[in-house]
Amino acid sequence: MEHLQFDRTIVFFDLETTGISAAHDRIVEVTAIRLNPDGRRDVWSRRMNPGITIPKSATEVHGISDEDVSGLPPFSYYAAELREFIGSADLGGFGVSRLDIPLLEAEFRRSGVEFSRRGRRIVDAQILFHMLEPRDLAAAYKKYCGTDLEGAHTSEGDVEASMAVLEGMLTMNMELPRTVEGLNALCNREQENWIDSQGKFTWSSGVAVVGFGEYKGVPVKAVMQSDPRYFEWMLKSDFAEDTKAVAAQALRGDYPEMDGGDS
Numbered sequence: 001m002e003h004l005q006f007d008r009t010i011v012f013f014d015l016e017t018t019g020i021s022a023a024h025d026r027i028v029e030v031t032a033i034r035l036n037p038d039g040r041r042d043v044w045s046r047r048m049n050p051g052i053t054i055p056k057s058a059t060e061v062h063g064i065s066d067e068d069v070s071g072l073p074p075f076s077y078y079a080a081e082l083r084e085f086i087g088s089a090d091l092g093g094f095g096v097s098r099l100d101i102p103l104l105e106a107e108f109r110r111s112g113v114e115f116s117r118r119g120r121r122i123v124d125a126q127i128l129f130h131m132l133e134p135r136d137l138a139a140a141y142k143k144y145c146g147t148d149l150e151g152a153h154t155s156e157g158d159v160e161a162s163m164a165v166l167e168g169m170l171t172m173n174m175e176l177p178r179t180v181e182g183l184n185a186l187c188n189r190e191q192e193n194w195i196d197s198q199g200k201f202t203w204s205s206g207v208a209v210v211g212f213g214e215y216k217g218v219p220v221k222a223v224m225q226s227d228p229r230y231f232e233w234m235l236k237s238d239f240a241e242d243t244k245a246v247a248a249q250a251l252r253g254d255y256p257e258m259d260g261g262d263s
Contacts, residue, residue: 004035006035006037007037008037008088009035009037009088009089009090010034010035010089010090010091010121010123011032011033011034011035011085011086011089011090011091011092012032012033012035012091012092012093013031013032013033013086013091013092013093013100014030014031014094014096015027015030015099015100015103015104016028016029016030016061016062016064017103018052018053018055018205019055019204019205020099020217021216021217021218022102022103022106022217023209023219023222024205024207024219025050025103025205025217026050026052026107027048027050027075027107028050028054028058028069029047029062029064030044030045030046030048030078030082030104031043032044032045032082032085032086034086042085044081044082044085047064047072048069048072048073048074048077049069049070049072049073049074050069050074050075051074053205054066054069055205057193075111076110076111076112079108079112080113083113083114083115086115088119090120090121090122090123091117091120091123092123092125093124093125094124094125094126094129095124096122096124097122097124097126097127098126101117101122105117137149137152137158137165140165141161141164141165143168144165144169145161145164195208195211195246195256196240196242196243196246197240197242197243198240198243199211200212200234200239200240200243200246201220201243201256203258204217204219206258207219208220208246208256215227215230220250220255220256221255224250224251224253228251231247231248231250231251232251235248235251
């Protein structure tokens with residue numbers, strides 16, 4: 001890298017996984033590139049068997065299926081080797097702070113290999129991208145309508161701008177659906193995995209997990225076993241009735257089950 005200045009080794013990496021829950025999901029592929037201050041560049045890349053079914057939704061993202069990893073070793077087989085490759089290096093990548101690092105830490109922990117982000121500097125290109133490329137309505141209006149947004153943060157101005165931005169997107173991006181039904185499918189793909197109307201409980205690889213707060217991504221059954229008072233608190237709090245129904249179901253030990261198919 002020509003412009004990045006670094007005084008110690010930094011490892012840029014990316015994971016392909018079964019999902020986004022550090023507690024429940026698993027890694028299916030790791031690629032790490034180690035940049036040394038002396039200019040040396042080393043690459044470590046392995047595909048592995050996650051030990052759980054790879055959801056169709058994940059395969060659609062990274063193209064890796066159960067058949068592709070059948071017979072391959074698990075992450076634990078490579079854990080010590082990868083840990084040695086990373087060493088004490090700083091870490092970098094795109095979106096690694098939110099997703100990749102927590103998943104990597106969890107996999108190392110399950111493998112009994114010590115690894116932590118502590119003491120490492122982290123360069124996340126996604127965070128920088130969002131800083132350099134604002135994603136608010138004014139920025140969208142400027143891009144798709146060609147002028148500065150007047151009357152921002154007034155309800156009338158913002159709703160008119162949102163319609164103009166959508167029209168601009170449809171004009172400039174012919175691959176976008178033209179129908180409300182098609183756009184709804186794109187905008188709400190996350191909701192396909194919701195169990196309740198608020199997404200407080202979701203499906204992850206066919207397992208019911210908590211979708212928010214301190215137990216986000218943790219299977220409902222595991223939370224019930226370790227902290228049943230969490231669901232008791234939900235029943236007494238301001239949640240939707242169908243959300244409370246799932247909490248009550250968990251308290252009865254009657255855990256949600258999918259009505260067939262993958263998540």
